[in-house]
Amino acid sequence: MDIMGELLASQSKKIITLNRGQQAEGTIVSITEKEITLDLGSKSEGVLQRREVETQELKLGDQLKVFISQTENESGQVVVSTTPQMRSSTSDRGGRGGRGIYWNKFIQAQSQKIKLKGTVLEVNKGGLIVEVDGARGFLPNSQVGFELLSKASKGLQDLVGQTLSITVIEIDQNDNRLIFSQRGQVSDEVKGKLKEFKTGDKAKGKIVAVLPFGLVVDINGSEGLVFISDVSWEKVEDLSTLYKVEDEVEVVVTGLDEELGRLSLSIKQLAEDPFTKLSEKFPADEVVKGEITGISEDGVSVKLDGAEGFLPSSKMDSDSKYEAGKSMSFLVDGVDTRKRRVTLAPFVTSTAGLI
Template sequence: MEDYLNQEEVSSKRLAHGDIIDGVVVRVDPDEVLVDVGSKSEGVISSRELGTREAGTPDLQSGDRIKVFVLQPENEDGNVVLSLRRARAESVWIKAQEKQVTGDLMEAEVREQNKGGLIVNVLGLRGFLPTSQVSRSYSANLQELVGQRIGVKILEVNRKRNRLIVSQKAAYDEDRARQRSELFERLKVGDEVRGKVSGLTSYGAFVNLGAADGLIHISELSWDRVANVGDVLQVGQEVGVKVIKLDPDMSRISLSLRQLGQDPWDHIEKRFPPGAVIEGEVTKTKKYGAFLQIGDGIEGLLHISELSWDHVERTEDVVQVGQRLRVKVLLADRPRRRISLSLKQVDEPGFRPPVDDAEAHDYPGEIERQPEHEPVLAEVSAAPPEG
C-alpha cells in the first residue's frame, strides 16, 4: 500500500526539463531503452543519449535502477524523453561542487596547452588550469605537463557556463604541507640524512630533503673557516648531512655538514699542550690581535700583547694575513674552544739589567742609573807662588 502511495505521489508530480529523477529499466532495444519513472507513461532514452565518448555506452539490463535527466516531459507519443548521458554528466558536476566545498585533492589528466594555461580532464569534465595556478616547478614550461596525470584542487564550479577551474599550486602546497608534517614527525636531532643542494646564499646552503628544505649555516659547512659557500657546495650536488636542530612551528631544519666528521677540538689539550712551539698561518687581523690557523678546523688567537716584547700600536705592524709564524701555545681550552698563542715567547727577550731602586718604578722608561762614588778628600799644604 505504501509503495502504491509513493508511486501515486511521483505520478502526480509534474516533470520539468532539467529534472534528475530515479527510474527502473523496463526493456532494452537496439535503438532505445524504456524506463519506468513512475509517470503515466514510460520514459524513453534514445541510443545517442545513453553514453558519452569518454565513458562509452553502458551495459543496461532490465531491472537496473538508474538516474535519468528529463529532456522533455512529454513528446508527441505521450512518453517522457530522457537522457542517461546528461544525468551522469549532471551528477559529475554535483560531485565536482562537493569536492570544491570539501577541498579534496583530485587527479586530473592534462590534455593540451593553450595561451592561458592547460586544458585538463577532471571526473570526465573539461577543466581549465590557469598558468598562475601551475606549480612553480613547471610554470616555466607548461608543455612538460601535457599527457601527465597531476594532483589538483577545484577552485570554481559554474554549471550554467560549463566552467571548471582547478589549481595545481594549491594541491601541491597542501600536499607539501602534509609531507612536511610527516617529515618533522619522522626526523630527530642527530639523524644523518641525504639531500640535494637547492640553493646557495652568503650565509649558507639550502638542502632539499624531499618534503622540506634544511639550512646548512656557513659555520656548519666545515671545521675550517669558509669564506665562500660556493667553495664547498654546488647547486644540485647530493650531500649527506646531520640534523642538529628542528623547529616544527617555524618549519625550520638546521643541518650540519662538518659534524659528520670528527670534531678537531677533541683531545685538543694533547695535540697542543702549553709550551709547545708550532707553526700557523695568519688568517685575519683585528685590533686586539691576529688569528692563526694551526690545524684543520683549528684557529688560535695571538693577542696583540703577545706579538712583541716592545709596545705594538697596530697588529698589522708586526704580522700580515697569509704570513706563516712560529708561535708558542699558552693555553688550549676545549670547553670554550679557544687557544691562546704567543709570538714573543718563542724567543727569550734580550738582556735587561734588573732595577732594584724603588724610585725607578716611577719611571718605567728609565732603567739604567749612574753609580754613586765616595767623595775624594785632598789636603792643600801650600798655595802656589804668584808669578
C-alpha cells in the first residue's frame, strides 16, 4: 500500500449508515473542476457535482450540508446533492419511479417551455425550495430572476409563501430531482433599465434584502444581486452579521443578465485581493510552519500564517507521519494565485537517501 493509502486507512472513524433522502453533513476532502468529494462518516465517500455549488467559495476541510440522492453508484460512492429529493404531499400519482409525482406534467412543461406557478417553501444558501402542485423542486440562486428579487425587498420571511412563475430546466426521475428557473420572463421595461449599465461600472445602491445566498441591491430602480462569494475576499458565513436592509453599499457591475432581469454585482472586486500581497510572504524554498487541517487522496491541507497551504500527495515524504491537528515544517514550492493557496513540499531535515 502506498503512503496515501496507508494514511487514509489509518484514519479511524465511526461508520454511520445513510439512507436515500436523508440530510447529512460532510467534510470536503477533495475538490476538482467537476466534483467535490465529502467525508460523510460512512463507509464510502460522498460525491457532489461542482456545478451545484458554483457560486460558493469552498475549500478543503469546509463542512457542507447535503442530501443523499443515491446510497451507492457504480463506483461505490454515495451520490449527494445540495437539494432535497423531490417529493409530493399526495400519493398514487406517478406510477413506477415517480414517488407520487406527475412526471408527464413536468416533462411536457420542460419540452414546451410552459410557465408554471410555484410557491416558495424555504430559502437556503443554494437557492429556494419551491412547490408546484404538491411536488417540491429547487430553484438555484443562479436561476433567480427579477421577479423574485423584487419580492425579496419585503424581507426573507415574507419571501416564504410567495407565488413565482418558473420553468422546468432539469428532470431526473431516478433521483427525484426537479430543477426550476426564472429565465426568459423579463419585461422590455426591465431590460431597458439594465442597458443603462455596463460591466465595470461602479455605483452606490441600497440593500433591500439580505438572503442566505446574497444581497439584493437596488440601484436607481434596477435590482442586482451580490452573491455571498462576491461580498469579501475572505469567506463569509452569515451575511446578516455584516449587513442589514437599508444599508448603502458601493458595488461594481460584473455582468448584466437580461434573461433574469438582474445585475450581477460585486463588493470584493472594489478592493485588491489581499492574497496578492500575502503571497509575497511566501518566496520559493522558504521554510514555513503550519498545522494540518485535512487529508485527502489529493494531498494534505495545511493552515499557514494567514494563508492556506497544500502538499500534493505526489510530493509527500514517506518517512513523515501526517495527522490532522499536527504542526509541521514545510518548504514553499510556489504560489497558486488561481486557487489562492501556497503549494508546499516536504521539509527534509536529514540528508539520508539524498546523497
